[in-house]
Amino acid sequence: MSANLRNICIIAHVDHGKTTLVDFLLKQAGTFQEHQAVDDRVMDSMDLERERGITILAKNTSVVVGNTKINIIDTPGHADFGGEVERIMGMSQGAILLxxxxxxxxxxxxxxxxKAIKQGLKIILCINKVDRPEVREGxxxxxxxxxxxxxxxDLGATEDQTDFPILYACGRQGWCTMDxxxxxxxxxxxxxxxxxxxxxxxxxxxxPAVEDGPFRMLISNLDYSEWVGQMGVGRVYSGSVKKGDRLISKSVDASGKPVNRVFTVSKVLSFKGLRQVEVDELEAGDIGLLAGLDEVHIGDTIVANETQEALPRIIVESPTLGMIxxxxTGPLSGQEGEAVQSRKLRDRLLRFCRYNVAxxxxxxxxxxxxxxxxxxxxQFAILIEQMRREGLEFMIGRPEVLFQKDENGQVLEPVERLVLDLPEQFSGEVTExxxxxxGIMSSYENIGHGRIRLKFEIPTRGILGINSRFKTATRGEGIMSSEFIGYVPFKGELVHRINGALISDRDGETxxxxxxxxxxRGQLFVDPGVKVYEGMIIGECAKDQDLNVNACREKKLTNHRASGSDGLVxxxxxxKMSLEQCIEWIEDDEWIExxxxxxxxxxxxxxxxLRNMKR
Structure with missing residues (x-):
């Protein structure tokens, strides 16, 4: 069976065309009927993915070519969702690098x-978007x-891995060539x-390589169905499974101690195109879903008997940021959504962390x-937006960098490699x-058409709150991306925000x-007719200290006749502050509601x- 299987993932930087390419792979493999209407970026099934134009969650699909089934995993390209890429690599034997x-x-x-090289995957290099005008020159x-x-x-690939095949593609037109x-x-x-x-x-x-022995499967993803409940998604390493089989889930509890949970398989499903179809049997090498598990976590091993050892749990790189x-607790709590109690907020956050091992x-x-x-x-903004769409009300604080200490007690902080593509005329302002x-510049490269590429090594603290300022400095023409590279000795204090806040001094309506x-006195964040309360921030002060203001003050009436322009505001x-801009803007003594x-x-x-107004 495994000889007629291929498991591959598609990996790339954000916006390099992964999801568009998968669209055409599905169409040309006959996944859809000729008369069937199919949306673009069909793999981006979440509303947030379609709205933002990015892939957030890794997703499985499959196509059949001749007698061979190819399981395809579309992965996110943004660095914040790197945990999604890390946990699905083990299901694949090959990768298409776009x-x-x-x-x-x-x-x-x-x-x-x-990650692909460390897993020993066979890698195909696909040069995408060869139709771009700047590519045709030189x-x-x-x-x-x-x-x-x-x-x-540079990443230590083996001689076999560096001898990779090369394809040239135009994903949005659905063609590729090796010549x-x-x-x-x-x-x-x-x-x-x-x-x-x-x-x-x-x-x-x-x-896919298969092992001899009873059934064993590693859970790499989770899914949920209203009909069968929680489902575990993973690759079968050995044996096979049918509906009604009694299996054991080898998991760990909150303290990390091993826990065995016995369950009966209520359904066995496999991927067919974009659908999950019920099958009689799931065999070694294939990727599928098991239902019947009351509680399952990413990294659990499903085995047929207790004597079998659990596979190594999925490990992703450690987080670098924390958010409260x-x-x-605001005066307007419960007026626009469900003001959740601490227990429900805790349960919701725990549930999200179970689905996302990063x-x-x-x-x-x-x-x-x-x-x-x-x-x-x-990554935090996506979690917040998902919870908002569930009708919940809550507050979040400013992201904080997670420091470490070395064996000598010296404080270490995370540092990232920041890559900027921007018009050359803005390089001075951005560098400053x-x-x-x-930030320390490590590379200055002219990439043509009046654009340059700058590379910096900069503390994670230095990147927080910089995206909107970078967009403003480059008039919206700059592209910024970063990658965590390690920990270095603490580089000293940084000024996050120079300006203070304009704060409402009373309850009312603007x-x-x-x-x-x-x-x-500064830049307003709110329109007229907005409910405010004492302590609510309504703008950014032009000076370096907070300022309490009365945004509810009405004009006093007099007996004097007004001029024609009097009363015209x-x-x-x-x-208008978006969620991401708010996360970038706030200080340690402020909340986002x-x-x-x-x-x-x-x-x-x-x-x-009770507040100190000085910054």
Whole structure:
């Protein structure tokens, strides 16, 4: 059976075309009927994935080519979701590494390639987006191939791995070729397809290795069905399983002690295209789903008897950031969503951490506050947005960097490799901004068309809150990506935010007349007619200290006749703060209040007479 199986994953940096390529793999393999309407990026099934245009969760699908079933795993490309990539690598024997023909290898390319090389996967290099105008000039494709080869060598690839096959593709047009001389004809309209990729997977990637012995399966992902409940997704290492079999889940409890749970398989499913179909039997080498487990965690091993050893648990790199989640204690609590109690908030956060092994849960000294440890601000923003869409109200604090200590007691902090693509005229301003945050430039590269690529080594603290400022400095034309590279001695204090906050000094509703005078003191975050309360932040102060203001003050009526322009209020513009911008902006003494309808900023201490206004 395993000889007619191939398990591959598609890995790349964000926006290099993984999900689009999978769309055409499914279409050309006959997964959809001719008359069937199919959306673009069909693998991005979450609303948040479609809205943001990124892959957040790793997903399984399959195609059948001849007599061979190819299980395909689409993985996220953003560094914050690297844990998704790490935990599914063990299900694959091969990987298709997509690299943008114009951008070349970027930080996440390095990250995912390193994981694939360590797993010993057979890697196919696919140079995607060869239709981009900047690629057709000069020898850019060969430069990208040489950069990829250098990356293989730098990451310690074996001689067999560095002898990788190369494909040239245009994912959005659904064709690829192994002959670069064919590219001009294909770009001019010659009919092409993805058959060279299918053939290469069948010839180059090995069938999954299987072990002798009873059934054994490693859970690498989780799924849920309203009909059968919790399901574990993984690859079968040995034996086979049928509906009704009694199996044992080898897991660990919260303290890390081994726990065995006996259960009966209620359903056995396999992937067929985008569907999960019930099958009579799941055999060694295949990837499938088991239902009937009341409690299952990623990394558990499912075995047929207690004498079998558990497979090594899935281990991902340690988190570098932490964020406090708290129940909503604001005056407007419960008016726009469900003001959850601490128990329900704790249960929800624990459930999310079970599905995502890159996140960790910690208790705090406060019974109504919990700390989540993760990789980056975007990962936290996705968790917050998912909880908001479930109708929950809660508060979150500023992300905090997780420090370590060496054997001598010296404090160490995480450092990242930051890669920036931007127009050359903005390089001076961007370089100065990063150097004030302890960044050290390691590379300056001219990539053509008036654009440059800068590489910095910078503490994780220096990246927090920098994305929006970088976008502003480059007029929205810059691209930023980063990769965690290790820990270094603490580099000293950093200034996070120079400006103070404009804080409402009373409860009420914002009045245009009051906001007109307040806007002279700084930048407003709220429109007229918005409910505010004492301690709620309504804007950014122009000075370096907090300022209490009355946003509810109405104009006093008099007996004097007003002029024609009197009463006409002109607001200069309100900065609408997104969730990510709020996470970047807040300080340690501030909360973000998240509800299904609103994102508010507030001080942790609401009464103004108890707060220190100096920064």
């Amino acid at each position: 690299v943008d023909a114009a951008e070349g290898p970027l930080p996440q390319t390095r990250f995912v390639l390193e 020898d850019r494709i060969n430069e990208v191939i040489n950069g990829a080869f250098d990356l293989f060598c 670069p001389a064919e590219i001009p004809a294909l770009l001019e309209g010659k009919k092409g397809d993805l058959k060279p990729l299918f053939d290469l997977v069948l010839d180059y990637v090995n069938p 989640f708290s129940i909503n 996140l960790r849960f910690e208790e705090t000294a406060q019974p109504d506050q919990f700390r989540i440890l993760g990789r980056g601000e975007l 901004m990063l150097q004030t945050r302890k 009045i245009p007349y009051a906001l007109e005078s307040i806007q002279e 002109m607001l200069q513009g309100v900065r 998240a509800t299904p309808e609103s994102i508010r900023l507030r001080k942790k201490i609401l009464p103004q007479n």
